Amino acid sequence: xxxxxxxxxxxxxxxxxxxxxxxxxxxxxxxxxxxxxxxxxxxxxxxxxxxxxxxxxxxxxxxxxxxxxxxxxxxxxxxxxxxxxxxxxxxxxxxxxxxxxxxxxxxxxxxxxxxxxxxxxxxxxxxxxxxxxxxxxxxxxxxxxxxxxxxxxxxxxxxxxxxxxxxxxxxxxxxxxxxxxxxxxxxxxxxxxxxxxxxxxxxxxxxxxxxxxxx
Amino acid sequence: xxxxxxxxxxxxxxxxxxxxxxxxxxxxxxxxxxxxxxxxxxxxxxxxxxxxxxxxxxxxxxxxxxxxxxxxxxxxxxxxxxxxxxxxxxxxxxxxxxxxxxxxxxxxxxxxxxxxxxxxxxxxxxxxxxxxxxxxxxxxxxxxxxxxxxxxxxxxxxxxxxxxxxxxxxxxxxxxxxxxxxxxxxxxxxxxxxxxxxxxxxxxxxxxxxxxxxx
Numbered sequence: 001x002x003x004x005x006x007x008x009x010x011x012x013x014x015x016x017x018x019x020x021x022x023x024x025x026x027x028x029x030x031x032x033x034x035x036x037x038x039x040x041x042x043x044x045x046x047x048x049x050x051x052x053x054x055x056x057x058x059x060x061x062x063x064x065x066x067x068x069x070x071x072x073x074x075x076x077x078x079x080x081x082x083x084x085x086x087x088x089x090x091x092x093x094x095x096x097x098x099x100x101x102x103x104x105x106x107x108x109x110x111x112x113x114x115x116x117x118x119x120x121x122x123x124x125x126x127x128x129x130x131x132x133x134x135x136x137x138x139x140x141x142x143x144x145x146x147x148x149x150x151x152x153x154x155x156x157x158x159x160x161x162x163x164x165x166x167x168x169x170x171x172x173x174x175x176x177x178x179x180x181x182x183x184x185x186x187x188x189x190x191x192x193x194x195x196x197x198x199x200x201x202x203x204x205x206x207x208x209x210x211x212x213x214x215x
Numbered sequence: 216x217x218x219x220x221x222x223x224x225x226x227x228x229x230x231x232x233x234x235x236x237x238x239x240x241x242x243x244x245x246x247x248x249x250x251x252x253x254x255x256x257x258x259x260x261x262x263x264x265x266x267x268x269x270x271x272x273x274x275x276x277x278x279x280x281x282x283x284x285x286x287x288x289x290x291x292x293x294x295x296x297x298x299x300x301x302x303x304x305x306x307x308x309x310x311x312x313x314x315x316x317x318x319x320x321x322x323x324x325x326x327x328x329x330x331x332x333x334x335x336x337x338x339x340x341x342x343x344x345x346x347x348x349x350x351x352x353x354x355x356x357x358x359x360x361x362x363x364x365x366x367x368x369x370x371x372x373x374x375x376x377x378x379x380x381x382x383x384x385x386x387x388x389x390x391x392x393x394x395x396x397x398x399x400x401x402x403x404x405x406x407x408x409x410x411x412x413x414x415x416x417x418x419x420x421x422x423x424x425x426x427x428x429x430x
Contacts, residue, residue, distance in 0.1 A: 074247070128246070
């Protein structure tokens with residue numbers, strides 16, 4: 001399915017400025033609260049999980065039947081919660097402050113996150129992939145939830161290398177899934193392309209060595 | 216539509232213990248990560264927004280057509296994010312710690328929340344209700360999103376009475392919607408019934424006077 005990544009293109013009607021303008025345009029009927037959002041014909045769909053829910057069955061990355069489709073969405077909503085908690089390890093007070101302005105709080109939050117939340121979420125996803133029994137999260141074929149698992153493991157390895165090295169052996173199903181996704185020709189080509197943004201110190205997954213050293 | 220609120224009933228197979236048992240039952244194919252979840256026939260649906268997405272069109276509280284249904288869901292997912300931020304004003308470090316163990320951080324987070332996040336979210340929802348033009352959030356009739364707006368305003372009034380008193384005049388559309396919902400016979404009956412749990416110091420919306428006094 002063809003698409004244009006408006007925020008990353010330049011030229012008329014493209015770029016971050018075009019997205020800002022759209023969000024503030026009072027003539028837009030169904031304005032998103034924030035990016036990301038997808039324009040698909042007349043529909044404007046916001047929230048990563050909602051976009052995946054809409055597009056998944058249309059591009060063969062989610063089941064079409066209601067039950068399994070809702071199950072995939074449910075898993076993705078748990079990913080959403082997890083990702084928010086990962087983000088808040090480095091920004092526990094406010095997004096509008098720099099990390100350096102909330103470092104003591106970040107240390108405290110990360111400590112709790114690494115001790116309590118990280119194993120709870122990964123343990124849950126490991127349980128799901130194991131119970132499913134087909135080396136993937138939903139049903140018998142690849143879904144967007146598997147791609148989310150790949151991105152979670154990659155991001156966590158970047159952000160918390162010491163902790164991940166220590167705990168990864170506890171989650172063999174997730175690691176095997178991560179490896180399977182990485183080895184797929186399409187994923188491998190994407191990972192080598194400029195479409196793949198490297199992890200960095202402005203994104204959701206960030207590496208601050210001091211936050212990784214505390215558990 | 217009939218339902219049983221398992222966590223609040225007592226007797227065999229009921230109560231909080233029954234929910235805990237279900238979550239830990241390894242024979243459950245599609246285990247929820249956490250409550251709330253809905254058992255509807257063979258389906259087990261977790262996440263409040265997902266439950267509403269499933270049940271909304273079936274009980275006349277959401278449009279059936281895909282576009283408007285996804286729009287309602289999108290708004291509810293923004294409610295989810297907002298609610299998480301409201302919760303984190305009193306628990307910015309960890310859920311496993313008491314409020315009293317994270318009070319300096321809660322003060323700092325609440326200050327930013329009241330100055331930046333509260334007006335941003337309420338301003339967004341006010342824009343949506345105004346743009347819609349029918350005194351409700353989605354289309355021409357009542358939806359679960361309107362009930363969520365009611366609960367948000369009620370909860371915020373409980374948690375941050377001083378701040379809400381100050382800023383409410385800025386959001387006349389939301390306040391009118393709140394009043395309309397409260398006046399509906401079914402809602403009024405629910406609010407007077409024991410099914411309505413009063414706000415308290417264990418829930419999501421909590422009142423700590425010191426957090427309300429800082430903005």
